[in-house]
Amino acid sequence: MTRLAIEGLSVAYGRRPVLRDVTVPALLPGTVTALLGPNASGKSTLLRSIAGLKRPNAGRILLDGKPIEGTTLAERTRLVRYVPQVYASAARLTVFDAVLVAARAAGASGGAGTVAARVEAILARTRIAHLAQRMISDLSGGQQQLVALAQGLVQPAPVLLFDEPTSALDLRHQLEALALLRGVALTDGRVAVVALHDLSLAARHADRVLLMSQGQVVADGTPGEVFSDPVCGRTYGVDLVAETSRRGTLMIDAALP
Amino acid sequence: MSAAASAAGDAARGAGRLALRRSALLAAGAIAVMVLFITDLGTGPGALSYGDIIGALLSPEAASPRHAVIVWDIRLPVALLAVVVGGMLGLAGAEMQTILDNPLADPFTLGLSSAAGVGASVAIVTGMSVLPAAGPTLVTVNAFAFAFGAAMLVHVFTLARGATSETMILFGIALMFTFNALLALLQYRASETQLVQIVFWMMGSLQRASLEKIGIAAGVLAIASLLLWRRRWALTAMRFGDDRAASLGVDPRRLRLEVLVIVALLSATAVSFVGVVGFVGLVGPHVARLLVGEDQRWFAPLSMLSGAAMLSATSIVSKALSPGIIYPIGIITALVGVPFFLSLVMTRRSPVR
Numbered sequence: 001m002t003r004l005a006i007e008g009l010s011v012a013y014g015r016r017p018v019l020r021d022v023t024v025p026a027l028l029p030g031t032v033t034a035l036l037g038p039n040a041s042g043k044s045t046l047l048r049s050i051a052g053l054k055r056p057n058a059g060r061i062l063l064d065g066k067p068i069e070g071t072t073l074a075e076r077t078r079l080v081r082y083v084p085q086v087y088a089s090a091a092r093l094t095v096f097d098a099v100l101v102a103a104r105a106a107g108a109s110g111g112a113g114t115v116a117a118r119v120e121a122i123l124a125r126t127r128i129a130h131l132a133q134r135m136i137s138d139l140s141g142g143q144q145q146l147v148a149l150a151q152g153l154v155q156p157a158p159v160l161l162f163d164e165p166t167s168a169l170d171l172r173h174q175l176e177a178l179a180l181l182r183g184v185a186l187t188d189g190r191v192a193v194v195a196l197h198d199l200s201l202a203a204r205h206a207d208r209v210l211l212m213s214q215g216q217v218v219a220d221g222t223p224g225e226v227f228s229d230p231v232c233g234r235t236y237g238v239d240l241v242a243e244t245s246r247r248g249t250l251m252i253d254a255a256l257p
Numbered sequence: 258m259s260a261a262a263s264a265a266g267d268a269a270r271g272a273g274r275l276a277l278r279r280s281a282l283l284a285a286g287a288i289a290v291m292v293l294f295i296t297d298l299g300t301g302p303g304a305l306s307y308g309d310i311i312g313a314l315l316s317p318e319a320a321s322p323r324h325a326v327i328v329w330d331i332r333l334p335v336a337l338l339a340v341v342v343g344g345m346l347g348l349a350g351a352e353m354q355t356i357l358d359n360p361l362a363d364p365f366t367l368g369l370s371s372a373a374g375v376g377a378s379v380a381i382v383t384g385m386s387v388l389p390a391a392g393p394t395l396v397t398v399n400a401f402a403f404a405f406g407a408a409m410l411v412h413v414f415t416l417a418r419g420a421t422s423e424t425m426i427l428f429g430i431a432l433m434f435t436f437n438a439l440l441a442l443l444q445y446r447a448s449e450t451q452l453v454q455i456v457f458w459m460m461g462s463l464q465r466a467s468l469e470k471i472g473i474a475a476g477v478l479a480i481a482s483l484l485l486w487r488r489r490w491a492l493t494a495m496r497f498g499d500d501r502a503a504s505l506g507v508d509p510r511r512l513r514l515e516v517l518v519i520v521a522l523l524s525a526t527a528v529s530f531v532g533v534v535g536f537v538g539l540v541g542p543h544v545a546r547l548l549v550g551e552d553q554r555w556f557a558p559l560s561m562l563s564g565a566a567m568l569s570a571t572s573i574v575s576k577a578l579s580p581g582i583i584y585p586i587g588i589i590t591a592l593v594g595v596p597f598f599l600s601l602v603m604t605r606r607s608p609v610r
Contacts, residue, residue, distance in 0.1 A: 051503075051504060053500065053503050053504065072508075073503060073506055073507070073508045074506040074507075074508075076506070077504070077505060077506035078506075081504075082504040083504060084500045084501055084504055086501075087498070089496070089497050089498070089501075091496035091497060091551055092496075092546055092550035092551040093493065093496060093550055093551055093552055094272070094275065094550070094552075096268055096271070096272045096275075097272070097493075097550075097552045098497075100272075101490055101493045101494050101505070101552075102494070102505050104490040105490045105491055105493075105494040105502070105505040105506050105507050106505060106506025106507070107506075116269055116272065117269070119268075119269075120268050120269045123268050124268075129267065129268045130267075132267070132268035132271055132272065133268075133271045133272070133275060135550065148501070151501075151505070152504075
């Protein structure tokens with residue numbers, strides 16, 4: 001069972017510190033952790049550091065107690081699968097080939113047939129099999145985001161990191177995408193960390209919430225704990241009320257103070 | 258079977274059919290290059306029939322000495338060099354566009370042609386060579402050394418500054434202006450005869466072909482193709498931008514620098530053998546992109562084939578335009594290629610699928 005832990009992580013862009021001594025005790029397999037916080041609070045940088053795209057100035061990232069800093073990018077993607085924020089791509093590639101490339105780029109194991117079967121399975125799971133022969137450049141922003149999701153899931157890795165995977169999706173697809181991520185985390189025993197802006201989505205789909213502000217983790221707990229903590233409203237600079245809806249889900253009501 | 262599972266099965270079958278159609282397209286491209294090559298052999302002064310040509314090719318001893326000389330010493334080297342150099346330019350352009358993330362890039366974007374021009378001019382004007390023992394190959398050796406050296410300068414600069422496509426293009430442009438100024442300076446200082454030589458060299462010609470050059474060019478093309486083929490998935494992943502490529506395990510900066518060396522080798526070899534031939538390296542990849550998209554498994558080979566076809570067609574036209582005169586290919590490429598290219602752009606909306 002893979003656990004992900006972060007110890008005293010500090011990251012700077014030039015001389016500007018972006019993460020300051022971030023420590024996160026074990027994130028467990030089979031769980032989804034929502035990474036929340038206002039813009040520029042360090043969410044993306046934390047994900048990029050774990051994924052190996054940004055070298056930390058200090059601190060360690062531990063997988064099962066072992067630091068993973070020394071790995072090459074290709075090795076890292078076998079441990080940690082990261083899907084950055086998706087901007088519209090003009091790639092002249094079919095959806096099938098785009099997901100195939102995601103499996104192959106870091107050197108996928110298995111013959112052509114095995115990999116193609118895996119691509120098919122993930123297209124079905126992300127419900128975009130009907131788009132398989134469409135060109136990426138012809139897809140809508142939301143459809144491209146689903147392709148990115150499939151690219152992130154096609155190659156099995158114990159840790160999954162997603163940066164705002166639902167930002168361009170409509171309501172139904174938001175729910176489907178997060179339910180899928182949760183399902184993958186649960187059934188395949190992965191550690192999933194998802195940066196989100198929508199607190200209600202986080203409340204509904206996350207087991208745990210990390211709230212970041214100015215490069216530090218300021219709250220860590222279940223959605224209920226974090227959203228009822230006054231620090232949450234302060235962090236976003238809003239008046240927050242967390243209520244349970246008639247269906248039993250946690251609803252977040254925010255207003256300007 | 259559930260709806261989702263059957264859709265997934267469709268996806269795989271669709272991908273298989275697509276691969277088949279694209280393979281057919283590659284085969285058609287290869288046949289087109291063959292046909293153009295044979296036509297190129299059959300074009301030129303000397304009034305040879307295709308029978309004469311085939312006879313001279315198959316049994317040079319039995320053919321008349323005049324036929325054997327025309328075919329083996331004049332037409333075959335030119336026709337072969339057109340195919341090989343066209344393929345080099347098409348492939349170099351495709352990968353330059355990929356690593357610079359810019360469809361307007363070509364093999365000479367980073368100032369390579371200007372640098373080659375300076376190298377050739379230095380040889381023509383001063384007789385100085387980078388290799389002491391260059392002898393009659395002085396101009397070629399100098400052009401290669403300057404073009405490859407220019408690319409390595411870009412390499413070193415971008416290495417120091419973080420190899421993004423933006424810094425690479427900026428350094429390339431700075432270099433291009435520098436070499437253009439040096440080229441103008443050399444032309445200004447040159448005698449009239451030397452000036453004519455420089456201008457003709459820059460216009461490009463296949464007439465300097467020899468079997469030795471073809472062997473070198475083919476070797477370089479083979480090695481470059483192999484090295485690029487090994488990076489096909491990484492290069493395709495670059496189409497999603499640096500960040501997404503990195504998230505897929507591709508180090509975009511390292512790949513960019515590696516591929517720059519390969520592209521520089523292709524372009525410098527091509528420019529040193531035939532002079533500056535624009536258009537092929539820009540449009541060859543565009544033709545391929547229009548037909549098969551940007552999956553490197555199809556894009557790279559088809560860019561190579563369309564470059565080869567284009568330069569082969571250019572060679573034919575340069576000889577056929579008016580009898581007895583061989584026009585510089587640098588002039589002909591665009592004139593031949595543009596109508597074909599425009600017709601493709603106007604009629605085709607998306608790659609074969």
